[in-house]
Amino acid sequence: MNLSIQDIRYFLAVAREGQLSAAADEQGVTQSALTKAMQRVEREFGLQLFERSVRGVRLTSAGLRVAEQMRRLQAEYADTVLLADEMRARQAGLLRLGVTDTTGGNRMAAVLGPMLAMRPGLRVKMRVDRSDALAAQVQDGTLDLALVPAYEGLPLPAERTKVDSDPLLPLVRVGHPLTRLARPMLKDVAAYGWMLGPEHSFAYRTVEAVYARQGLPAPQVVVEVPFSSEMNLTVLAATDLVTLLPRSLMQLAPAERFTQLPVAALRIPRAVVLLSRPGSAWSPLMETLRGLLLERAKAGD
Structure with a gap:
């Protein structure tokens, strides 16, 4: 099978958003690029994986099974890249983070400054979105961690570390x-x-x-x-x-x-939780970020 990780990423973005325009905005590419990626994937499998309509696109039954496997592939690839980054330099690397809060009192912003000072080679990619959207991106390996609010009785498909309470x-x-x-x-x-x-x-x-x-x-x-x-x-x-x-x-x-x-x-009632992918390895960078968030929350008690 001859599929690139980029094709997999584009395929999953379309599956997640259900609209070519929204997926293109999220990925920062043209709709044409996404269409070609969808066609390559369908051609590779020899199956129709999307149903197309004027309201958007949705996965067929075959597409649902393929998407499940692709999420695993993307997540495993993300873990491999993360491991390679950490092996190259423990003080460098990339953290892909998600938040819902962009105000000045944002917990993530409060700890990123000290962390960047501690690790001058660190690079951070930040995404702002809804809790459910960020949880899905953690689950499929697009993000390493996401700091989101969590409500009682409303599940999020990711592993949680409680950081604070924020009703x-x-x-x-x-x-x-x-x-x-x-x-x-x-x-x-x-x-x-x-x-x-x-x-x-x-x-x-x-x-x-x-x-x-x-x-x-x-x-x-x-x-x-x-x-x-x-x-x-x-x-x-x-x-x-x-x-x-x-x-x-x-x-x-x-x-x-x-x-x-x-x-x-x-x-x-509402908790603030740090989401991670179940079963994934925590890199030293991820562990440092978690420690700083927990220390800040404890200091504020």
Whole structure:
């Protein structure tokens, strides 16, 4: 069989995204390059591996089996490259990392500076995405590690190392109608729109489950946002929307502008975890990063 690791990477990107345009953006190549890679793989196997439609592409039953094997191949190749990097120079090498948080208080940013100073030959490739997308990239070997939030009862297909706890807290602007109630209830909150992640996001699904347990309809998302940010807070300050903000970012929400809602059901337990591929070897670089993250979390207790 004559397949390149690049063809495998492109094939898996298309399978993961379901859209040529999205996969091309992720890989930084043209749609034509992806199409040719798909054709080479299908020609090599002599099977139709994708179903194509106006809505995108999806794997056939044969494609699903091939993709499973390709993920293993890509992950094994990634381990081999990682090992070679480490053998060439223990102070050098490449770390491919994923994060969901791009704010100034990001835990990963706080430890990367000292780590780069300790290992001047280190190179880092950073990817920002949703938790589920980063978990999939760790699983298939595209990323070495990802630092993501993890919610109770919502699985992530990767091995976890708990770094910290960072619950989500319900937040509104000062003067919001809900703040005039002595004891606002969940049904009171349900009358207002939300600034929240998309329907497939863990945050949305968690709030939806909280509403459902109280017999309430799904939350109405007025402003859909992928991550927490200072821009979100600017919008929140000018509206009657409700949002969830990680406890670690509460310093961005001063008390003169924002108020936490005392609604216990909307205090969402959440851990911050470091994802790695199950069964994969931890390089010295990965172990150093994990140690720095755990030390920082312990110092903050």
